[in-house]
Amino acid sequence: MGFDELHKLASAFQGAALFHSALELGVFNLLGRGPKSATQIAEALALDARATGVALNALVSMGILEKDGDNYANGDDTAAYLVEDAPAYRGAILKHMKNTWQDWAELSDTWRTGTARCSRKEGSIPKDPEQIKNFIVGMENITREIAPVLAERLPLEGAKSILDLGGGPGNYVLEFARRCPEAKIVHFDLESTSALARGFIEGKP
Numbered sequence: 001m002g003f004d005e006l007h008k009l010a011s012a013f014q015g016a017a018l019f020h021s022a023l024e025l026g027v028f029n030l031l032g033r034g035p036k037s038a039t040q041i042a043e044a045l046a047l048d049a050r051a052t053g054v055a056l057n058a059l060v061s062m063g064i065l066e067k068d069g070d071n072y073a074n075g076d077d078t079a080a081y082l083v084e085d086a087p088a089y090r091g092a093i094l095k096h097m098k099n100t101w102q103d104w105a106e107l108s109d110t111w112r113t114g115t116a117r118c119s120r121k122e123g124s125i126p127k128d129p130e131q132i133k134n135f136i137v138g139m140e141n142i143t144r145e146i147a148p149v150l151a152e153r154l155p156l157e158g159a160k161s162i163l164d165l166g167g168g169p170g171n172y173v174l175e176f177a178r179r180c181p182e183a184k185i186v187h188f189d190l191e192s193t194s195a196l197a198r199g200f201i202e203g204k205p
Helices: 003-010 012-025 027-031 038-045 049-061 076-081 091-099 101-105 107-113 129-143 146-153 171-179 191-201
Strands: 065-068 071-074 161-165 184-188
Touching: 003 012, 012 027, 012 049, 012 091, 027 038, 027 071, 027 076, 038 049, 049 065, 049 071, 071 076, 091 101, 091 129, 101 107, 129 146, 129 171, 129 191, 146 171, 161 171, 171 184, 171 191, 184 191
Parallel strands: 161 184
Antiparallel strands: 065 071
């Protein structure tokens, strides 16, 4: 590995920071309504116009956005995965990754002490409601395709009751119900998680 590769590795966080900032500020959701200029985006999201133009051009260079004249637009994958009302939306799990940023920043302390430093949380889950939502909805994002595969592989035929312990967003419960419509299926998790899962199960995330 040459120095150029080492330099790219060391500075990779810069592109990630820009991407996370655009996701947090709602740039992709806004562009989900149609192409817009840097000025229009800055005005709509209450951002500095010059900084917005610089950041948008950087996102274009990264292949995340497209530019035609003065207007910016989501690329195909950006539109599919990062706009909240898109069927294949996966932005929540990426927001959860942003929530872990400080944990990774303190990795040297963890390496020295052998004890994980997680300043964003106490115990096993985040305290902040928005971070909890990003985590649980993020789990829904990534288990959407996994749940049907797992349900097909489990020996569920003839089951009268099924307990999904630590059921998360409820994707597995939904698949178990599809496979075993006569079975009693119980979703068990923390209260905050179960509240979000109930919304998914009822079709109202």
